[in-house]
Amino acid sequence: MKQKIKRKQNNSARCIVCGDQNKASLGCRFYELENGEIAATFRSEDWHQSYPGRMHGGMAAGVLDELIGRAAAQGSDDFWGVTVELHMKYKKPIPTEADLKAVARVTKKNRKLFEGTGEILLPDGTVAVEAWGKYMILPLSKISDGGFAEEEWYQIEEDDPKEIDL
Ligand SMILES: CCCCCCCCCCCCCCCC(=O)SCCNC(=O)CCNC(=O)[C@H](O)C(C)(C)COP(=O)(O)OP(=O)(O)OC[C@H]1O[C@@H](n2cnc3c(N)ncnc32)[C@H](O)[C@@H]1OP(=O)(O)O
Incomplete structure (x- = not known):
C-alpha cells in the first residue's frame, strides 16, 4: 500500500547504517509517513554479507x-x-545487492523510555525480519562528544520520492 511521505530525516556522515560519507554503510534514507510510521530505503551490498549472497x-x-x-x-x-x-526475529534470508525497504513505529513512550517495532521487507513485500526495541531518551551531550549535530548531521539534497509503497 502506498504511503505519503511527510518529511525526510537527516543523515549522519559516518554511521554504519546511514553514514553519507561512509562507503561501507547501507546508505539508509529515512522518511516520516503521513500514517505516523517511518520508512527506510537502503541497498544491501556484497560487503554486507554473512554467507555469500545473504545479508x-x-x-x-x-x-x-x-x-x-x-x-x-x-x-x-x-x-x-x-x-x-x-x-x-529472522524469518527469511535477505539477499545482497538488492534495493530494500523497512518500516517502523513507536508502540509505547514515556518521559524516559520508548519502545517500538519494525520490519524489513523483501522486494516482493514479504516480511523478512521483525524487531522489537526499547530505548532510553538522553540528551546528545550524554551520548557523544560535541560537534556531531552541528557538523555531521544534515539533510541530503536529492530527488526524494513523494510516496513509498510498503
Ligand atoms: C535511538 C534514538 C535515535 C534518535 C534519532 C537520530 C538517530 C541518529 C543516528 C544515531 C543512531 C541511533 C540508533 C542506534 C542507537 C544505538 O545504537 S545506541 C548504542 C547501543 N546502546 C548503548 O550504547 C547503550 C549502553 N547503555 C548505557 O549507556 C546505559 O546502560 C544507559 C542506557 C545510559 C543507562 O545507564 P545506567 O547508568 O545503567 O542508568 P541507570 O541509572 O542504571 O538507569 C536509569 C534508569 O533507566 C532504567 N533502565 C536502564 N536500562 C533499562 C532497560 N533495559 N529497560 C528498562 N529500564 C531500564 C533503570 O531502571 C533506571 O530507572 P530509574 O531507577 O531511574 O527509575
Missing part, C-alpha cells in the same frame, strides 16, 4: 535498531536516545 543478520539488526529509534524522533532533528534492548 548479515547484524546489518539487518542495525537497520531496524536505527529505524525504530528514529520513529520516536518524528518531526525533530534534535531528539536522541540509546538502545537498551533489541529483539530480532
Whole structure:
C-alpha cells in the first residue's frame, strides 16, 4: 500500500547504517509517513554479507535498531536516545545487492523510555525480519562528544520520492 511521505530525516556522515560519507554503510534514507510510521530505503551490498549472497543478520539488526529509534524522533532533528534492548526475529534470508525497504513505529513512550517495532521487507513485500526495541531518551551531550549535530548531521539534497509503497 502506498504511503505519503511527510518529511525526510537527516543523515549522519559516518554511521554504519546511514553514514553519507561512509562507503561501507547501507546508505539508509529515512522518511516520516503521513500514517505516523517511518520508512527506510537502503541497498544491501556484497560487503554486507554473512554467507555469500545473504545479508548479515547484524546489518539487518542495525537497520531496524536505527529505524525504530528514529520513529520516536518524528518531526525533530534534535531528539536522541540509546538502545537498551533489541529483539530480532529472522524469518527469511535477505539477499545482497538488492534495493530494500523497512518500516517502523513507536508502540509505547514515556518521559524516559520508548519502545517500538519494525520490519524489513523483501522486494516482493514479504516480511523478512521483525524487531522489537526499547530505548532510553538522553540528551546528545550524554551520548557523544560535541560537534556531531552541528557538523555531521544534515539533510541530503536529492530527488526524494513523494510516496513509498510498503
Ligand atoms: C535511538 C534514538 C535515535 C534518535 C534519532 C537520530 C538517530 C541518529 C543516528 C544515531 C543512531 C541511533 C540508533 C542506534 C542507537 C544505538 O545504537 S545506541 C548504542 C547501543 N546502546 C548503548 O550504547 C547503550 C549502553 N547503555 C548505557 O549507556 C546505559 O546502560 C544507559 C542506557 C545510559 C543507562 O545507564 P545506567 O547508568 O545503567 O542508568 P541507570 O541509572 O542504571 O538507569 C536509569 C534508569 O533507566 C532504567 N533502565 C536502564 N536500562 C533499562 C532497560 N533495559 N529497560 C528498562 N529500564 C531500564 C533503570 O531502571 C533506571 O530507572 P530509574 O531507577 O531511574 O527509575
